[in-house]
Amino acid sequence: MADLTTPIEILHPPILKFGPGTVAEIGAFAAKRGFGRTLVVADAFNGARVDLLALPGAVVVFDRVTAEPTITDLAAALAVAADFAPDLVVGFGGGSAMDLAKLVAVLWTGEQTLHEVVGPDRVAPRRTALAQVATTAGTGSEMGIRALVTDPETAAKLAVQSAEMLADLAVVDPDLTLTVPARITAETGVDALAHCAEAYTNIKAHPLIDVYALSGIRLIGRFLPRAVADGADREARAGLALASLQGGICLGPVNTHAGHAVAYPLGTRHHMPHGAANAVIFPHVLAYNAPARPERTAEILAALGLEPSSDPQTVYERAWGWCRSLGIEMRLSARGLGEGDLAPMATDAAAIRRLLDNNPRPIGEAEILAIYRAAF
Structure with a gap:
C-alpha cells in the first residue's frame, strides 16, 4: 500500500x-x-x-x-x-x-x-x-x-x-433515486460498497483515498438497509448518493481489484446487471483477501455495523448474511447459471489483469473458479 x-x-x-x-x-x-x-x-x-x-x-x-x-x-x-x-x-x-x-x-x-x-x-x-x-x-x-x-x-x-x-x-x-425499486437499490448499493472496499484493500490504497473509502462504507452500512426498507426515506437516499459519489472518487487514482474482475463475466456472458454481479461476488472476495488485509477487513465489517473479524470464514458469513438481509439473491444457481458456465467465466476473469494485479492477494483462474463454485 x-x-x-x-x-x-x-x-x-x-x-x-x-x-x-x-x-x-x-x-x-x-x-x-x-x-x-x-x-x-x-x-x-x-x-x-x-x-x-x-x-x-x-x-x-x-x-x-x-x-x-x-x-x-x-x-x-x-x-x-x-x-x-x-x-x-x-x-x-x-x-x-x-x-x-x-x-x-x-x-x-x-x-x-x-x-x-x-x-x-x-x-x-x-x-x-x-x-x-x-x-x-x-x-x-x-x-x-x-x-x-x-x-x-x-x-x-x-x-x-x-x-x-x-x-x-x-x-x-x-x-x-426515490423511484428506484428495493432490489435495484440493494444491488447498486453493494456495488458502491464494493468500490469503496476494493479501494480500501487495494495494493494501491492511499491515505488520501482511504478517507473517502471508509466514509462511503459507513454511509452504506447506515443508510442502505433504510433505503431498501423505505424507498421514500430521503435522508437514506441522500446518504447512499453521497456514498456512491465517494466510491466514484476512489475509482480514479486507486480503482477496484479482483472483486470487479470476477463480477465482470457475469455481465458480459450472462447479462447480469453490474450491481447484482458485484453483490453476489462481494462477500467471497472480501473473505478471500482477509488474510492479506486483516485489519482493514475487520474495519470494513465494523463500518457496516457488523462484529469485526479477519477470519475468512467468519468474514464471508457476516458479509454474505448482510447482503442477503437486503433481499439480494446471492446464489448463481438461482440466477439462471449452470455449473458448466463457471469454468469459461473463470478463464475470462483471469485475463483481466488490469484489475487482478491490484488485488492484495495473488489470484488466478483456479482461485476464481473456486469463488464461482462457492457462489453457485
Missing part, C-alpha cells in the same frame, strides 16, 4: 452539484454556456422524464441504453449524435448511461474509433461539452474518467480511460 510520501492525483468534475433539487442545474448550466443542441443519453425510463433537465434549445434523446451496453449500442448512439451534431452531451441515468455518454462525447465526430481509444490516455481533445446526472446510487460514474462497453463477440469489456471524458458538470440529486 502507498503511504503519505506517495504522490497521487485526483481528477474530478470542475463543477459538482449535490443535493435534492439540483437536477435543475443542468438547464441553467446549458443556458449560461450558450448550448442550444443537447443530446441526452438515457435508458427508456429516464428518457421519458427528460423534461426534469429543463434544457434550452433543441434536445434529442437517445433512450435505448441497456443494463450492459455493447459496442452495437454505442454505434447506434454515435449515429444519432453524428446526425444531430450536439454541442452538449448529457448522461442521464445509471452507470451504463453515463459511460455511454462519455464515449459519445469524445467519439461522435468520427475522428477516432472505439478500438483506437481503448486503454489509458488515447482520446483526442474533446470539443463537445459533457454533463452527467446520476439517477442511481451505485457506480459513481459521474465522477470518473473511465467508460466500459461490452464486445459481444469476445464477451469482454473494453475499458477506455481519459481525462477527456471527465464531465464539465456532475449532478447528484438524491431525489432522482
Whole structure:
C-alpha cells in the first residue's frame, strides 16, 4: 500500500452539484454556456422524464441504453449524435448511461474509433461539452474518467480511460433515486460498497483515498438497509448518493481489484446487471483477501455495523448474511447459471489483469473458479 510520501492525483468534475433539487442545474448550466443542441443519453425510463433537465434549445434523446451496453449500442448512439451534431452531451441515468455518454462525447465526430481509444490516455481533445446526472446510487460514474462497453463477440469489456471524458458538470440529486425499486437499490448499493472496499484493500490504497473509502462504507452500512426498507426515506437516499459519489472518487487514482474482475463475466456472458454481479461476488472476495488485509477487513465489517473479524470464514458469513438481509439473491444457481458456465467465466476473469494485479492477494483462474463454485 502507498503511504503519505506517495504522490497521487485526483481528477474530478470542475463543477459538482449535490443535493435534492439540483437536477435543475443542468438547464441553467446549458443556458449560461450558450448550448442550444443537447443530446441526452438515457435508458427508456429516464428518457421519458427528460423534461426534469429543463434544457434550452433543441434536445434529442437517445433512450435505448441497456443494463450492459455493447459496442452495437454505442454505434447506434454515435449515429444519432453524428446526425444531430450536439454541442452538449448529457448522461442521464445509471452507470451504463453515463459511460455511454462519455464515449459519445469524445467519439461522435468520427475522428477516432472505439478500438483506437481503448486503454489509458488515447482520446483526442474533446470539443463537445459533457454533463452527467446520476439517477442511481451505485457506480459513481459521474465522477470518473473511465467508460466500459461490452464486445459481444469476445464477451469482454473494453475499458477506455481519459481525462477527456471527465464531465464539465456532475449532478447528484438524491431525489432522482426515490423511484428506484428495493432490489435495484440493494444491488447498486453493494456495488458502491464494493468500490469503496476494493479501494480500501487495494495494493494501491492511499491515505488520501482511504478517507473517502471508509466514509462511503459507513454511509452504506447506515443508510442502505433504510433505503431498501423505505424507498421514500430521503435522508437514506441522500446518504447512499453521497456514498456512491465517494466510491466514484476512489475509482480514479486507486480503482477496484479482483472483486470487479470476477463480477465482470457475469455481465458480459450472462447479462447480469453490474450491481447484482458485484453483490453476489462481494462477500467471497472480501473473505478471500482477509488474510492479506486483516485489519482493514475487520474495519470494513465494523463500518457496516457488523462484529469485526479477519477470519475468512467468519468474514464471508457476516458479509454474505448482510447482503442477503437486503433481499439480494446471492446464489448463481438461482440466477439462471449452470455449473458448466463457471469454468469459461473463470478463464475470462483471469485475463483481466488490469484489475487482478491490484488485488492484495495473488489470484488466478483456479482461485476464481473456486469463488464461482462457492457462489453457485
